[in-house]
Amino acid sequence: MGGVPPFAVISGGQVQRALAGQEKRITELVETTYRVHGSGDSVNPPSYFLRFPDRPTSRIIALPASIGGQVRVDGLKWISSFPENVAAGIPRASAVLILNDHDTGYPFACLESSIISATRTAASAALAADWLTRGRGRPARVGFFGVGLIARYIHTFLASTGWSFDEVGVFDLSAESAAGFSGYLGRSGTEGRITVHDSAESLIRSSDVVVFATVAGEPHVHELSWFEHNPLVLHVSLRDLSPEIVLGSTNIVDDVEHCLKANTSPHLAEQLTGNRDFLAGTLDDVMSGRITVPADRPLVFSPFGLGVLDLAVGKFVYDEIQRVGELRVVDDFFHDLRRYG
Numbered sequence: 001m002g003g004v005p006p007f008a009v010i011s012g013g014q015v016q017r018a019l020a021g022q023e024k025r026i027t028e029l030v031e032t033t034y035r036v037h038g039s040g041d042s043v044n045p046p047s048y049f050l051r052f053p054d055r056p057t058s059r060i061i062a063l064p065a066s067i068g069g070q071v072r073v074d075g076l077k078w079i080s081s082f083p084e085n086v087a088a089g090i091p092r093a094s095a096v097l098i099l100n101d102h103d104t105g106y107p108f109a110c111l112e113s114s115i116i117s118a119t120r121t122a123a124s125a126a127l128a129a130d131w132l133t134r135g136r137g138r139p140a141r142v143g144f145f146g147v148g149l150i151a152r153y154i155h156t157f158l159a160s161t162g163w164s165f166d167e168v169g170v171f172d173l174s175a176e177s178a179a180g181f182s183g184y185l186g187r188s189g190t191e192g193r194i195t196v197h198d199s200a201e202s203l204i205r206s207s208d209v210v211v212f213a214t215v216a217g218e219p220h221v222h223e224l225s226w227f228e229h230n231p232l233v234l235h236v237s238l239r240d241l242s243p244e245i246v247l248g249s250t251n252i253v254d255d256v257e258h259c260l261k262a263n264t265s266p267h268l269a270e271q272l273t274g275n276r277d278f279l280a281g282t283l284d285d286v287m288s289g290r291i292t293v294p295a296d297r298p299l300v301f302s303p304f305g306l307g308v309l310d311l312a313v314g315k316f317v318y319d320e321i322q323r324v325g326e327l328r329v330v331d332d333f334f335h336d337l338r339r340y341g
């Protein structure tokens, strides 16, 4: 054992600089992490949802996890979702990530983690888009349903991992969000035609890939016929689709036990049918060739979001900052270290 490790605090600015331009590497890292998790070399217990009777739309989620493989680190993401923040002009989500040393258990870093969380979510969506369209031909039309911060990160990751689209559709209940996202698309140099749709149906029917990133707490899309062109649906916000749509689609998740919790749409489908027969498997099953997905049905990817991904991306950031000599260590953080004083 190497004694008590120094404790570092890593700011959002440092995180963003460490991740800038690294989209391909991070997507590969997320792929490797899913494979490590799929092989059993991880511990990823259920997330704990802290909710408040006086603030029913808000929550803080704890995601403890341990990842083996090359990364070998334990830790905890602690992430708040306060949707009303957006009206006040600040992001919905805020987070910290604690990394714990494998050998001593000591926490050795606290990182700003809203950027890490959005990054690993977007990398997972881009990875799924790649693997799940391999049997379908490259989609030409993408539609973003709910266009806040997560949608922006997903678009960045798709664009940076080789995707380009002829048409980019946008739908949001908030005209301000739709306008803000369209402005971002314009600035990002998107080549495809940008269309702001005035209905959910029109967006879905016009998209080969539909990205859900709303904050809906219960299903608001009920019409299976809107999906009759068999799109790939990246169901990142997890609670948008009615159980009937889930049951009419091929379903891939990141982790079965995780995803069938907390009233996600797949969880509602399980409650309705009393079984899990509607699940085809995990993304790792697809990547490892254990299952192939049919092209003649809608294909829904529902990623619950795994703590092991936050750890892998967080450790990448830590290593980068250490490599360039910019770790800001808090001296004296662990203080009373002599057993008998």
Ligand SMILES: NC(=O)c1ccc[n+]([C@@H]2O[C@H](COP(=O)([O-])OP(=O)(O)OC[C@H]3O[C@@H](n4cnc5c(N)ncnc54)[C@H](O)[C@@H]3O)[C@@H](O)[C@H]2O)c1
Residues within 6 Å of the ligand: 081, 083, 086, 092, 093, 117, 118, 121, 145, 146, 147, 148, 149, 150, 151, 171, 172, 173, 174, 177, 213, 214, 215, 216, 220, 236, 237, 238, 303, 304, 305, 306
């Ligand atoms: N699965 C994962 O791993 C994962 C990780 C991170 C975030 N998320 C989820 O992604 C979602 C988006 O997060 P964000 O930070 O971008 O939120 P945000 O508040 O920045 O944006 C959400 C947008 O959705 C819009 N919206 C809400 N309900 C809608 C509806 N019914 N129809 C159309 N638009 C609607 C809002 O107007 C807003 O513009 C959240 O639900 C969050 O929990 C999932």
